[in-house]
Amino acid sequence: MRRLLGSAIAAFDGFALAGLAVAAVALAPIVALALIAAHGGGEVWRHLFTSVVPAATLETGLLALGVGGFVVAVGTASAWLVAAHDFPGRRLLEVALLLPLAFPVYVLAYSWLDLLHPIGPLQTALRSLLGYARPADFRLPDPRSLPGAVLIFGLALYPYVYVAVRTVFLAQMTTLTEAARMLGANGASVFFRVALPLARPAIAAGAALAIMETLNDVGAAEFLSINTLTAAVYSTWVNRGDLPGAAQIALAMLAFVLSLLVVEKWARGDRSYAVIGRASRPLAPRRIDGLAGLGLFALGALPALLGFVVPAAHLVRQASTRLAFAGMPQEILVEIGNTLVAAALATVVAVGLGLVLVGGRRLHPGSRLHRGALRVATLGYAVPGTVLAIGLLVVFGGLDGVIREAVVALGGRPTGLLFSASLTALVVAYVVRFFRLSASKIETGLERLSPSLDQSARTLGRTPFGVLREIHLPLLRPALAGAALLLFVDCMKELPATLLLRPLGFETLATHLYGEAARGTYENGALAALLIVAFGLLPIVVLTRLGRPAPSREATAEGAPA
Amino acid sequence: MTRSRILLSTLVFAGLAGAPAVAEEVNVYTTREPGLFAPLAAAFTAETGIKVNTVFVKDGLAERVAAEGAASPADLLMTVDVGNLVDLVDKGVTRPLKSKAVEAAVPANLRAADGSWTALSLRARLVWADKAAAPAAITYEDLADPKWKGKICIRSGQHPYNTALIAAMIAHDGEAKAKAWLAGVKANLAKKPGGGDRDVARDILGGLCEIGVGNSYYVGLMRSGAGGPEQKTWGDGVAVVLPTFVGGGTHVNATGAAIAKNAPNEAAARRLIEYLVSPAGQKVYAEQNFEYPITAGAAVTETIAALGPLKVDGVPLAEIARHRKAASLLVDEVGFDR
Numbered sequence: 001m002r003r004l005l006g007s008a009i010a011a012f013d014g015f016a017l018a019g020l021a022v023a024a025v026a027l028a029p030i031v032a033l034a035l036i037a038a039h040g041g042g043e044v045w046r047h048l049f050t051s052v053v054p055a056a057t058l059e060t061g062l063l064a065l066g067v068g069g070f071v072v073a074v075g076t077a078s079a080w081l082v083a084a085h086d087f088p089g090r091r092l093l094e095v096a097l098l099l100p101l102a103f104p105v106y107v108l109a110y111s112w113l114d115l116l117h118p119i120g121p122l123q124t125a126l127r128s129l130l131g132y133a134r135p136a137d138f139r140l141p142d143p144r145s146l147p148g149a150v151l152i153f154g155l156a157l158y159p160y161v162y163v164a165v166r167t168v169f170l171a172q173m174t175t176l177t178e179a180a181r182m183l184g185a186n187g188a189s190v191f192f193r194v195a196l197p198l199a200r201p202a203i204a205a206g207a208a209l210a211i212m213e214t215l216n217d218v219g220a221a222e223f224l225s226i227n228t229l230t231a232a233v234y235s236t237w238v239n240r241g242d243l244p245g246a247a248q249i250a251l252a253m254l255a256f257v258l259s260l261l262v263v264e265k266w267a268r269g270d271r272s273y274a275v276i277g278r279a280s281r282p283l284a285p286r287r288i289d290g291l292a293g294l295g296l297f298a299l300g301a302l303p304a305l306l307g308f309v310v311p312a313a314h315l316v317r318q319a320s321t322r323l324a325f326a327g328m329p330q331e332i333l334v335e336i337g338n339t340l341v342a343a344a345l346a347t348v349v350a351v352g353l354g355l356v357l358v359g360g361r362r363l364h365p366g367s368r369l370h371r372g373a374l375r376v377a378t379l380g381y382a383v384p385g386t387v388l389a390i391g392l393l394v395v396f397g398g399l400d401g402v403i404r405e406a407v408v409a410l411g412g413r414p415t416g417l418l419f420s421a422s423l424t425a426l427v428v429a430y431v432v433r434f435f436r437l438s439a440s441k442i443e444t445g446l447e448r449l450s451p452s453l454d455q456s457a458r459t460l461g462r463t464p465f466g467v468l469r470e471i472h473l474p475l476l477r478p479a480l481a482g483a484a485l486l487l488f489v490d491c492m493k494e495l496p497a498t499l500l501l502r503p504l505g506f507e508t509l510a511t512h513l514y515g516e517a518a519r520g521t522y523e524n525g526a527l528a529a530l531l532i533v534a535f536g537l538l539p540i541v542v543l544t545r546l547g548r549p550a551p552s553r554e555a556t557a558e559g560a561p562a
Numbered sequence: 563m564t565r566s567r568i569l570l571s572t573l574v575f576a577g578l579a580g581a582p583a584v585a586e587e588v589n590v591y592t593t594r595e596p597g598l599f600a601p602l603a604a605a606f607t608a609e610t611g612i613k614v615n616t617v618f619v620k621d622g623l624a625e626r627v628a629a630e631g632a633a634s635p636a637d638l639l640m641t642v643d644v645g646n647l648v649d650l651v652d653k654g655v656t657r658p659l660k661s662k663a664v665e666a667a668v669p670a671n672l673r674a675a676d677g678s679w680t681a682l683s684l685r686a687r688l689v690w691a692d693k694a695a696a697p698a699a700i701t702y703e704d705l706a707d708p709k710w711k712g713k714i715c716i717r718s719g720q721h722p723y724n725t726a727l728i729a730a731m732i733a734h735d736g737e738a739k740a741k742a743w744l745a746g747v748k749a750n751l752a753k754k755p756g757g758g759d760r761d762v763a764r765d766i767l768g769g770l771c772e773i774g775v776g777n778s779y780y781v782g783l784m785r786s787g788a789g790g791p792e793q794k795t796w797g798d799g800v801a802v803v804l805p806t807f808v809g810g811g812t813h814v815n816a817t818g819a820a821i822a823k824n825a826p827n828e829a830a831a832r833r834l835i836e837y838l839v840s841p842a843g844q845k846v847y848a849e850q851n852f853e854y855p856i857t858a859g860a861a862v863t864e865t866i867a868a869l870g871p872l873k874v875d876g877v878p879l880a881e882i883a884r885h886r887k888a889a890s891l892l893v894d895e896v897g898f899d900r
Contacts, residue, residue: 055897119796134769139770144754241653500621
């Protein structure tokens with residue numbers, strides 16, 4: 001015990017301080033929820049177990065399994081396709097495969113359902129082609145079903161796996177892949193016996209993000225007629241006015257998700273996935289031309305086509321019809337500004353803190369303090385957005401109350417709302433909610449760097465911060481770019497916390513869109529939806545360029561003390 | 563570096579600072595969609611010069627006001643469902659209205675007996691039907707008739723609009739009968755509940771079902787052409803019937819409002835409510851939003867009038883709100899959404 005305490009004190013430094021601070025902020029809303037949950041009795045569970053849990057658990061489980069399977073298969077295969085092969089159009093595909101990220105899941109769901117509806121454009125054209133007069137005579141299966149939901153969620157979320165895995169494939173398994181090729185392994189066996197096992201942490205991290213996002217969704221699930229356990233949180237809270245009961249369900253779900261993550265980590269064991277040597281030399285892809293190359297391109301283009309091009313084209317059409325009908329909404333420019341400022345601030349903060357916390361853990365390999373702080377700081381992603389926002393409401397409101405009373409006690413005039421309903425609240429909410437995206441990307445990036453790099457640098461007299469700045473930072477550029485990309489795009493799309501925590505009169509593109517979606521007039525929100533997608537494209541394009549390891553940097557990597 | 567830091571802190575502080583109370587203004591927290599409240603706010607400002615600041619919140623309105631506590635800028639709390647409104651009162655975030663004008667304008671069954679809230683506008687829960695299969699008249703009870711097996715479309719039973727309808731059924735027939743009815747409706751569904759009310763119209767046109775349940779103002783929005791030509795074809799494509807309870811009238815739900823407990827601009831908030839229930843305010847509700855007015859004798863638009871005369875069911879809104887929780891539990895018990 002004393003030794004443990006001693007080692008904690010020895011490891012206590014700026015990294016630990018930052019870690020504890022971030023962990024405290026992330027934990028605060030969950031503690032607030034736990035306090036709310038403690039107010040309720042257990043009566044909600046009897047009803048849930050008799051009427052809700054069996055069916056909802058089955059549906060939630062099947063959805064999570066389906067989406068998990070889809071994103072792992074599509075994300076990994078497409079990453080391998082563009083990382084290990086060279087064919088006409090590969091560069092284009094590298095970026096295009098990221099594009100579905102720009103879509104909020106519920107917008108993608110809405111677009112596809114609109115397109116595929118029996119009276120929508122596709123089926124109407126199909127009927128007239130086949131000579132059927134009425135939808136009742138001929139129609140395709142309804143996508144509002146579990147398989148439909150798996151496809152929609154899968155198309156929207158596979159980029160999480162693609163981003164994570166591509167970074168690994170691109171730069172960090174070059175030596176092993178080349179060795180395997182030299183030993184005569186063919187493409188498939190290199191993939192299955194070298195690439196796939198090495199990419200496992202990245203696959204798991206990406207799939208975990210996608211599954212958590214699926215479980216926390218309410219908008220798309222409602223369109224798709226899916227009832228997850230999150231729906232039970234809502235009906236308990238909104239329809240039965242039982243916030244404590246809802247908080248209990250949300251916390252139980254959180255515990256379940258966390259236990260899954262622990263099981264995955266445990267199954268992975270403490271195997272190292274670091275690769276020794278020239279860590280960031282790009283893999284030389286296999287050139288494939290002719291018909292086979294074209295086939296590869298078509299195959300790789302499919303997820304991007306279905307996850308982005310087709311639904312985006314539909315949005316463009318709707319937005320232009322709408323513009324012609326009703327003109328440009330005046331407030332849209334202000335909304336664009338609000339959206340970009342809030343998302344950019346949160347991205348900078350979350351990536352910066354991610355680097356500090358993940359780096360801190362890395363530089364103190366045995367420290368439970370650093371590891372624990374990082375784990376706690378990433379909790380927010382496993383909680384549905386609105387539920388997290390309720391916790392934050394309580395925290396900010398409490399903070400404002402304490403400050404007000406302190407000021408009054410000191411003889412001052414009562415202060416108003418300082419944290420509640422402010423841009424600060426919004427940025428904190430985004431950081432708490434999405435910190436896992438940043439931490440997870442940076443962590444998988446760091447896992448690929450051999451600890452011997454750190455050890456050598458420390459031996460040569462670098463401080464822990466020096467190692468982070470001089471060794472990790474340059475080598476982590478692709479991972480940081482990926483983290484910033486995911487963060488920025490997700491903050492722009494974020495709805496439930498934005499809706500609940502934003503100041504009076506502060507509208508973003510997402511809240512504008514939801515204002516229309518909530519009254520069922522989605523097409524009025526098409527322009528806002530399109531703008532969210534468009535502004536998401538910019539960082540995607542910029543950051544894929546940044547994220548591509550430049551050949552010239554090989555010299556830097558070699559120059560570093562390795 | 564320094565300049566960007568200054569810019570950053572300016573941005574943060576711009577967000578931190580609350581709206582200072584200079585000119586007369588009123589702050590509205592609302593679950594009403596902004597597009598539907600904006601015309602009313604504009605009309606109010608034009609008449610009184612009082613500026614209206616709004617924030618549109620969906621779930622968590624009560625929690626937000628409660629968390630903000632004594633410093634909350636909220637003056638008026640507005641919801642689209644009477645159950646959610648009563649919830650605000652129950653959670654202690656409102657104060658009594660105390661308005662003679664409201665008591666004079668609003669019928670007693672459409673406001674709280676203790677004056678804690680009032681309805682502002684009404685929408686009826688209607689039956690939409692395939693034109694070829696439309697019944698001349700229908701009761702809500704008929705929806706459980708096996709002759710509609712596999713032919714009904716409806717949104718989630720846990721949506722407040724449906725929960726309120728089920729709550730009204732409980733108020734009429736008691737919980738046991740309401741449960742049997744709900745199970746009967748469930749057995750008649752053509753597909754799993756989901757989507758929104760407008761999807762019901764599209765699904766009828768798409769041949770997925772013959773009848774469905776949806777709110778009156780969607781009919782107005784679609785048929786008037788205010789939402790564009792495509793929606794007009796949806797609205798015109800379905801038949802609309804005003805259903806009733808057996809021995810009762812048509813189920814209505816209300817948008818309503820209450821004054822926030824810590825309202826800094828209470829007088830302005832009361833003025834806004836009084837404006838909304840005045841003939842001028844009710845006219846905007848009717849014309850812009852295709853809703854039914856709450857005040858007797860106020861006109862509805864042509865599109866809505868064409869649906870036929872509305873006989874509002876006699877069960878007070880407050881009683882519907884009381885059965886809401888039981889209704890929500892019934893939805894789970896009969897597995898309505900599965």
